[in-house]
Amino acid sequence: MADTSSPPALHFTGHRHLVERLVLSTLTGRPIRVTKIRSSSVTDPGLAPYEVSFLRLLEAVTNGSQIEFSYTGTALAYRPGLITGSAAGHGASIDGVLRHEIPASCTRGVSYFLLPLCLLAPFSKSPVNVLFTGPGVITSATPTGDVSVDTVRTAILPIYEQFGIMNKLEIRTTQRSNPGPGGKGGTGEVQLIFGHQVRLPKTVHLLNPGRVKSIRGVAYATGVSGANNARMIEAARGVLNPFVPDTRIFSENTAAGFVPAPERNNAAAKRKMGVGFGLSLVAETSTGVRFSADVAVPVEGGVPPEDIGRKCAFQLLEAVEKGGCVDVVAAFTALTLMAMGSEDVGRIQIGRDVLGSEDIVQLARDFKTFGLSGWGLRDAGEGSEDIIVSIVGRGVGNVGRKVA
Amino acid sequence: MPSLAPLGKRKRPTEAPKSAPATKPAPGTKAAEPESDGDSDLQAIFKRAFEAKFAPLPFAPAADEGNHESAEEEDEDEDEWTGFDSESESESESVPAPVVVVHSTPSRALEIDKSELKAFLSSKPPTAAKPTPFPSSGPKPTPAEDEDSAANLKNDVALQRLLSESHLLSADRTSGALDPTGKNRHKALDLRLQALGAKGSLFKQEKMPMAHRKGIVRKGAERETKRRKEAKEAGIVLEVAQKAKGKSVGRRERAVDAPAVGRFRGGTLVLNSRDVASIEGPKFKSKGKGKRRR
Structure with a gap:
């Protein structure tokens, strides 16, 4: 190439x-x-x-x-x-798993790696199967603005379904972890399996956000008492239940992972790291649109779980209020997949605040720089403040698939 | 939903004066005055004398009646408290810090479905179009209807069986009943098994001497030709004879070291005329005028 x-x-x-x-x-x-x-x-x-x-x-x-x-x-x-994915013999192990070690100085959550990798994976030549390990894997939400791995799985991956990419997608979280001391490092372990490769993603027309019908969530406590989960859930449901009675938040209480911490007299010593708790909420509407919210306890601690639960609930309400068919977290994924689709006009309704956010505006400029089609914008009308974005696909799609 | 604090909460305690906020200056000076009771009157005089000399007392003296009154009027205020009224302002010089009260409805713990929990916490993304199993809210079928449908279903099954097994019945003339008996019962059972997806008939013998098998096949073919012949003579149109579909014999599995052409036997490669022709390729006969040659 x-x-x-x-x-x-x-x-x-x-x-x-x-x-x-x-x-x-x-x-x-x-x-x-x-x-x-x-x-x-x-x-x-x-x-x-x-x-x-x-x-x-x-x-x-x-x-x-x-x-x-x-x-x-x-x-x-x-x-x-060329995007090859986890081809055996090309970096991946014999069973096709690519190990990626994240250094201990990493301050970003693993979703920082997962989201772009998921975006590349559909256009790969062979399935993508990456195991994130090492002393820097943070699965929870981070203060640097990354979402938790649960949100990626329950709110971002379902977006791919709209584009006809739904088979053999998995995110396995074998070990959870919050950020370590100073917000650096973690002890998590996450495996991404993305086994659905396509020539071109389907053209989508997401014009009906629908109404929120259910709220699901995961409360995670790593290396701390499971009572934190119950308290977060109680607080979050106290806020959300009056709006949506079908609110269910599941609880995951796991032990903290270990990192090697060699001492003078014990070279094999290990230390617990990445303790903490957090909450990930996803609201699903009647048309399958998902809004997500994610709050974890700050690294310094000192925040009661009730505050985390309530904050997360309010964040979810805010995301729902912003409207549209994708929230801020998912907009990059959805818009990029649309731009990489077939040479056809795809439309998506996006909340005014979501579209006006700094990241999305910059994304639009970058699209232009990369020679992708410009965006057509018009008001959604019908009493909605949202904006409908029309994007013409590039029609090139998966180069690896075409050759193969 | 943070709302402002109901003020009554902070003045309610009467019996235990310890619980009153220590920083608050005594509001009791005026509240105690209207008491006509000699006791409290005295107390008020003492208090004033005391306060003239020292710092104000940190809490109001216990005055039952007056406090009840104030508690009541504050209870009324609790519902729609719009701001500090003049009385309370005069009472307390310092504005208390706002107390944030979070209102949340006590949530009834929904029992979580185990299967749903598993589905959500598994490594797969939750599917968008997941049918939620709602208990059907439609009118329940009445028992009579239920019975009827059950009977109908039973009759349907009986009819289907009769249709598919009637040829057995015609052979068995001994019993007038619809249910097959004896040997026919076994045959009927076998048919049903096949209808449900059994591999083959129970009555088909799999292993037998080859001569035996050949005889059976030959006899079957004979019978078929005879039937066709008779039908033709009688002018009956029969179904089109189905060609026995033999296994599509593709290239047989050959040894790895077998020659691509011919057979290797006894140290020699034997080629038959077809093999030779295939090696030589098509021959063009120059019979024509040579124009059509390529």
Whole structure:
């Protein structure tokens, strides 16, 4: 792939939206060059550990991609290759599982890796099967703004169903973990299995958000008392029950994982890490639209579970209030899949506040830069404040599938 | 839903003056005045004298009647409390910090379905179009209807069986009953088993000497031809004879080291004329004028 005939690299600056740009670059096949990555930071300039880890992951699931850093890590050149997935013998183990170790200095939740990987996976040549391990896997929601792995599974993965991608999708959480001390590291273990590869995702017309019919959720407590779960659930249901009687929140109480902590007289010593609790809520409407909310206890602790439960419930109500057929967390996934679809106009109704959020506006600009179609916007009307976004698919789809 | 604190809560206790907030200056000076009781009057005088000399007392003296009154009027206020009224303002100089009261309806613990819990907490994403098993709210079938439908179903089954097994009945003329008996019962049972998906008939013998089998097959074929012949003579149109569908014999599994062409026997490769022809390829006979040659 990497030959002289490939198009010139697109130029971006700054560390923000790096993951989105890398994903778009891989999907469209355009090389990119990113400069001035935290160049003004005195303490830690250049790429953060989690960004480097993501680039490693990207290299593992693709074939023929080239990644070059500058010395300080403030500049990055990426030339995408073919998305191969977890092909045995190509980084993956004999049973086709690709192990990805996340460093202990990682401050982002594992959803930071999961969401873009899920977006690449449908366009892969072979199934994607990645096991996230290592001392940096945080499965809970994080203060850095990542959602929990439960939200990815229960709110983001169902979106793929709308695009005709629904078979053999799994996220196995074998060990849960909250952020470790200082918000760094965790002891979780998560396996993503994405076994449904398509040529082109279906064209969608999501124009009816429907009405919320049920609320489901997972309360997780890792290494702390299960009573925290009960208290979070009680508080959240106290808020939500008057609105939706069909509110069910399940409780997951697990032991904390261990990390090696060698001492002078005991080299094999281990230490518990990643204790804490949190709540993930998903509201499902009558038309299958899902809104999610996610709150975990801060790293410093000191917040009673009732506050977490109530906060999460309010966050969910806010997400429902914003309306549309996707919430902020899912918008990137939905819009990108639409843009990668067949050469047909797909439409999706999005809440005004969701569309106007910084991330989505930047995403629209990036789409334009990558040569994807522009967005057509019009008011939804019918007493709704929402906006209908029309996106013409690129019609290229899965290059690996076409060749195979 | 945070709402403002009902003020009455903080003044209610009368018996235990300890529970009154310590920071609050005594509101009792005025409240105690209207008492005509000698006892309380005295107390008020003492109190004033005391307060003239020292700091104000931290709490109001217990005055039963007056406190009851105030508690009552505050109870009325509890419902729609709009702000500090003039009386309470005059009573207390410092505004108490707002107390956040969270209103949440006590939720009845829904028993969680085990299967649903498993489905939601499994590693698979929950499917969007999951049919929720609602208990049917429609009118329940009356017992009479129920009985009727059961009887209908029974009759249906009986009819179906009669239709499919009637040929057995015609052979058995001994009993007039519809239910087959004896050997026919076994045959009927076998038919039903086959209808339910059994592999083959119980009465078909699988293993027998080859000569035996050949005889059976030949006899069967003879019978068929005879039947066809007779039908033709009588002018009866029969069903089209179905070609016995032999197994599609593709290329047989050959040994790995077998030659691609011919047979290797006794150290020699034997080619028959067909093999030779296939090697030589098609021959063009130059019979024509040579124009059609390629």
